[in-house]
Amino acid sequence: MTVQDSRRAPGELARDLPASDDPAAAERATLAAPLDLTDLSRRRNAPGRRAGLRRARWLLRGLLPVGLVIAWQWSTSSGLVPPTTLASPKSVLEAARDLIADGELQTALRVSAGRALTGLVIGAGIGVAAGLVAGLWKLGEELVDSTLQMLRTVPFIALIPLFVVWFGIGDTPKIVLIAVACVFPVYLNTFAGVRGVDRRLIEVGQVFGLSRTRMITRLVLPNALPSVLVGIRYAMGISLLALVAAEQINASSGLGALVMNASNQIRTDIVIVGVVVYALLGLLVDLVVRLLERLLLPWRPTIVKS
Amino acid sequence: MTTPPPAQPAVIMRDVVKAFAARRILDDFALTIARGEFVALLGRSGSGKTTLLRILAELDTVDEGTVLAPRNRSVVFQEPRLIPSERVWRNVLLGLSRRESTLARAQEALAEVNLADHARAWPHTLSGGEAQRVALARALVHRPDLLLLDEPFAALDALTRLRTQALVHELWHRHRPAVLLVTHDVDEALRLADRVVVLTDGKVGLDLRVDLPRPREGAGSRFDDLRTQLLAELGVARPSSPA
Numbered sequence: 186m187t188v189q190d191s192r193r194a195p196g197e198l199a200r201d202l203p204a205s206d207d208p209a210a211a212e213r214a215t216l217a218a219p220l221d222l223t224d225l226s227r228r229r230n231a232p233g234r235r236a237g238l239r240r241a242r243w244l245l246r247g248l249l250p251v252g253l254v255i256a257w258q259w260s261t262s263s264g265l266v267p268p269t270t271l272a273s274p275k276s277v278l279e280a281a282r283d284l285i286a287d288g289e290l291q292t293a294l295r296v297s298a299g300r301a302l303t304g305l306v307i308g309a310g311i312g313v314a315a316g317l318v319a320g321l322w323k324l325g326e327e328l329v330d331s332t333l334q335m336l337r338t339v340p341f342i343a344l345i346p347l348f349v350v351w352f353g354i355g356d357t358p359k360i361v362l363i364a365v366a367c368v369f370p371v372y373l374n375t376f377a378g379v380r381g382v383d384r385r386l387i388e389v390g391q392v393f394g395l396s397r398t399r400m401i402t403r404l405v406l407p408n409a410l411p412s413v414l415v416g417i418r419y420a421m422g423i424s425l426l427a428l429v430a431a432e433q434i435n436a437s438s439g440l441g442a443l444v445m446n447a448s449n450q451i452r453t454d455i456v457i458v459g460v461v462v463y464a465l466l467g468l469l470v471d472l473v474v475r476l477l478e479r480l481l482l483p484w485r486p487t488i489v490k491s
Numbered sequence: 492m493t494t495p496p497p498a499q500p501a502v503i504m505r506d507v508v509k510a511f512a513a514r515r516i517l518d519d520f521a522l523t524i525a526r527g528e529f530v531a532l533l534g535r536s537g538s539g540k541t542t543l544l545r546i547l548a549e550l551d552t553v554d555e556g557t558v559l560a561p562r563n564r565s566v567v568f569q570e571p572r573l574i575p576s577e578r579v580w581r582n583v584l585l586g587l588s589r590r591e592s593t594l595a596r597a598q599e600a601l602a603e604v605n606l607a608d609h610a611r612a613w614p615h616t617l618s619g620g621e622a623q624r625v626a627l628a629r630a631l632v633h634r635p636d637l638l639l640l641d642e643p644f645a646a647l648d649a650l651t652r653l654r655t656q657a658l659v660h661e662l663w664h665r666h667r668p669a670v671l672l673v674t675h676d677v678d679e680a681l682r683l684a685d686r687v688v689v690l691t692d693g694k695v696g697l698d699l700r701v702d703l704p705r706p707r708e709g710a711g712s713r714f715d716d717l718r719t720q721l722l723a724e725l726g727v728a729r730p731s732s733p734a
Contacts, residue, residue, distance in 0.1 A: 385572050392548055392566045393586025393633070403585075407576035484576045486615045 272454035280454035281461075289443065294462060296439040297428060300356060301466075304363025305424040309417050312368045316375025316416075320409070321401065333372055341366040342430050349434070359431035366427040367420035371413070378412025379405055411482055418474040425467055498525035500559075501637055501669035502547065507556035509542060516542050518693030520556070526636070527667040531680035534690035535725060540673045543690065544641050547671065560637055561669075565630035567643040571622035573614040573629075580610040583629045600628040603662060620651035624658065631662060638668040644679065656683060660706070677721045681714060682707045689724045697724040 238245075254274055260266045261273035268276065284290035315333060318325035341362060348358035382405050390400045432441020440459055447455035478485075502524035509517040516539035524530050534540045545551040546558060548566045573582045580597035587596070594610065601607050604624035614622060623643060630638060640659070644652045660683055663670055674680055680687045681701055689697040699717060707714070 385568070385570065386574060388550055389566075389568075389572045389574075389585070391550060392564075393629075395586060403577070404574060407574070410576075482576075484613045484615065 269451045269453065272452075272457060276454045277457045277461075280452070281458045284443075284455070284458060290458070290462070293438065293440045293443045294466075297432065297441065298466065300359050300431075300439065301363060301424045301428045304360045304427065305367050305420060307360070308364035308367025308424070309371045309420055311364070312371025312416065312420070313375050313413060315368070316372045316413070317379060319372075320376045320379025321405070330376070333369070337369045337373075341427060345431065345434055354435045354437075359428070359436075362431045363424045363427040366423045370419040370423060371416040374412045374416025374419070375409060378409030381412065382408040411478075411485065414474065414478055414481065417477075418471075421470040421474060422467065425463065425470065429463060498527060500524065501526045501528070501561055502671070503557070503559040505557045507546070507558060508554045509539070509546065509551070510554055515693050517546075517553070520690075520694055522688065522695060524637075524669050524671060526669055529663055529670040529672070529683060529685045531672045531674055531684035531687045532690060533674065533677065533680055533687060533721060533725060536675065538690045539693065540675075540690055541641055544639050544671060544673045547637070548639050561635075563633060563635050564637045564639060565633050565635035565668075566639045566641065567623070567626050567630050569642045569645050571614070571617075571619075571626040573617075573622055573625055575614050577614075578610070579606070579612050579614065579617070579625055582614065582625060583632055585629055587632065596632065597628075600632040601625070603631065603665075604628045604658060618651075620647050620655060623647060623655060627655075627659065627662070631666060634666065635668050638663070638670045640670060640672040640674075642673055642675070644674070644676075652679075657706075659683065677718055677725070680721070681717055687717075687721060689721060691724060697721065 257271070258274050261268065261271060262275075272280070281290070315329050319329040319333075320326070344365065345358070345362060348361055352358040352361060386404050386408070387400065390404050395403065429441065432439055433445060436442040436445065440462060444456050444459035447453075447459070500523050502522065504520060504522045507517050507520040508515065509520075520543070522530075522543075532540050532543065542551060544566075546553055547560050548564065573579075574585070580594055580601065583597040583600050584592040598607055598610050601610055604627050606621060606624055606628065609617065609621065609625075614625070617625065623646075627643070643659070644655055647655060656679060663683075670684075672680070672683060681703070684701055687697075687699045687701060688695055689699075691697070697720065699720060701717060703711070703713060703717075
């Protein structure tokens, strides 16, 4: 009876039908009932607004900075803000042109970049060496790690007065300060990179009978390299920070001296030129690290694609 | 084609005990594998199959008992475990002496797994099946007397798995190492092995000789009969139709 019922009324759902003795008939009835289908194709991928937004992206992103520069120019040229507080964009550009013309900026840049680079190389070198010693040998970890972790908590800027007493006011205290600041990020990342090597790869090395030396050179060090580079990238940023801090205390040459002298003469145009150059240095540093990663890590899929 | 003359042993395990936190994974376990013999090891998950293989790979130690194995062993793991920072051909040569490490030797091994033109590729550019074949080439380049395979097909898609199984069979036939294949796939074990051993409660629960002609298609009443026996030992009472 249920079979005939379900055939006569196919629109009814099976659960509404009287319980059947015949499971096959109940199944047929279920399958015969129409499903309420929703139209998924109605919602199309609308190209209009999204694509338009993407095309206008650069315009939108540029809106705020350009607006700020315009506001800066207007407020300074209208006399709302006196030049002793903030120089106009035009006078900043002129100051930059003059500084470049008489070679003052180039000299200052060379001196400052030299300090930062020297400090960075020394600091990163110590960081990598300490990271490897602590990462590769348990004894090394015991000897090095706790001490460095303790020293890490000292804000490096607090050391400036001490370094002035020890090393005077020449280049040495500045380079030492930058080096000290660079040791920690490089050390921490090197240590983590060495320790983070995949155990499963080490097992492969064991199975194929690699010596400890080969295990380190072929498995551990390449695996740690991305991490070491992250540390160096971080250290590069810190080296600039340390450079600015060191140069503002006392400097007879370099970007810091240029900026401090201008500050004493209330030449805000030159001060702003100095700030912009520091920023450009930061940008350059980032570029160098990206290039390094691309050269040293060709096997990394993320590096290849970026 | 089963070989009638008694072959020399390649693996001898006697009275082996291995426990993890009072649980005896291997309990007076004994197993002998002959030279050139292809043995598949089945067992429920957690039965200690992989532990057994790791003991033979010298990655784990035994608590008691005797384990004898040839010095020249190779392992293929479930994951390819290639060194990401070295090109494929350098990976293949891992563990060979400097004198033996030549591009020609790597290319020869890669040709055997049909990857001759991938020698200079980076591992991350390979598909799962290709990477596993590189791992196979890396294992075979040592011309091992004992080849340990730890579920090497488990992570591959169904079609790649069939192709890779056929390749393993072909390479075993050519080089004739003794093979211990750890797997959870009954059909795979029956298709490839001379002998299927089931590990149950730390002992050999079942030791079946697969007296079927090669190559095996995975059909026929004898195949089904062996399959039913193995599944019963593994605690699957009524074998469902092949997936």
